[in-house]
Amino acid sequence: MALLDVRIDRDYDGSDLHLLIQSGSAVGAIPLVSPTTARPDYGLVVQPRFPWAGIGPMLAETGWRVAPRPLRLPLLRRSERRVPVWVLSFMILTRLKLLIDSLDRRFELTTEMRPAPRGAVRWAEYATRSLQHVKFLSIPCTFPDLRDDRLLRGAVRHTVERQLRALETQKEHGAFVHRLIEFGQQILRRVQAVPPYIPSSTTLTSWLQRPMRTDQFIDGLQAIEWTIDERGLAGLSDLEGIPWTLPMEEFFEAWVETVFRVVAQRTGAQTRVGRKRETVHSIKWEPPYLGSQKSLVPDIWLEWDSATLIVDAKYKRHWEELQQRSWINLGNGLREQHRNDLLQVLAYANLARTPKVIACLAYPCSPFSWNSLRDRGRLTHRAELTAGGRTVHLYLTAVPMAADLERIASGLTDEIRNVALSPQFAA
DSSP: OGGGTEEEEEEEOSSOEEEEEEEOSEEEEEEEOOTTTSSOOEEEEEOOSSOOSOHHHHHHHHTSSSOOEEOSSOOBSOOOTTSOHHHHHHHHHHHHHHHHHHOOEEEEEEEEEESSOOSEEOHHHIIIIITTTTOTTOEEEEEEEEEEOHHHHHHHHHHHHHHHHHHHTTGGGOHHHHHHHHHHHHHHHHTTTSOOOOOOHHHHHHHHTOTTOOHHHHHHHHHHHHHHHTOEEOSSSSSOEEOEEEEHHHHHHHHHHHHHHHHHHHHTOEEEEGGGTOSOEEOOOSSGGGOSOOEEOOSEEEEOSSEEEEEEEOOSSHHHHHHHSOGGGSOHHHHHHHHHHHHHHHHHHTTOOSSEEEEEEEEEEOHHHHHHHHHHTOSEEEEEEEETTEEEEEEEEEEESSSOHHHHHHHHHHHIIIIITSTTOOO
16 A cells, blocks of 8 residues: 555444545556455555546656656556556666666677687598588687676567567657657667577576576566566456556646746747756755755756746645635645745755846646646746845746647747746746
């Protein structure tokens, strides 16, 4: 349960015992052990709080900035048919690349024709074959040679080729599938020198028992096993599936980054993102060992010649709550969380060097709420905070996870052009 950010409580009403299951901020699927068979015959699937078009289409829109994380748990009886092939292919190919990168070299007993003797010479074969065909410099030798693990590399080649064949049927999903195919072909070129090999379950088990095995090695073998057994991500259909999880805070941040990258392209802004550690601003304590937080890392940073837009993505219900109830009627806990969000993004605003600064909090909302707000021209709530001779403009905006990316970005682009890039924008 903890792997999926789910907690379970017991409630006894005097006659019956109830189990109360509360999800956190992660989505995914985990197996549940049956009390009658002691096997994982059931599964728990957690879907997003806010509606979306499905994990496949949404990951495609984000351009694979984040990906589901498989869990080392027993397989589920059901898998997600709505998850396209390329969702699992991305994870498998990434694991195979890390496996290839981590492979060590070891001595293998090799037999081949050599122009000069090496190791043990097979004289009988040399006399009956090489001399008979007047090939005096073709000497059959057997010797230990330091080589990469050919069988394991052959298994990687087989797995990559299977994934590429599956991805060939997914090209209509967009350019990202073509990039994924190119990524797979890069891995394939690294193992092209060995023939494909399909390992048996016994062979996979023996590989897993190797000494000094790393996490990358184990994950890579698991990816090979998934491909051989044709397993899919667990969810809502009838196939056996792989347990997985995806923190929605990370996904929503990647989704908001995707939206604002389109805004940056249309307005000519330079973009930096916290996901790549491009927005890190260190906090220097004196003495250093007495300090607490070491840095500030805004999620998204857009900068023009005279203006800076700093965006902090928050996967919370605050936007929906603010639309349904007034501030005074909100619970104390929610108001305190929102205050902390405001203080955080205002702290980020102090890092900007341009005369114009916008600090923006982006919250998720439902497509219905977003369409309603868009029609009424209320997608963005604005405020100003003046201190000394500087004014910071504060934005609250909503970003749905099920609407068209171009529609979402167009509204924000117009807002930026009319306000942040306008000569009348007050510094």
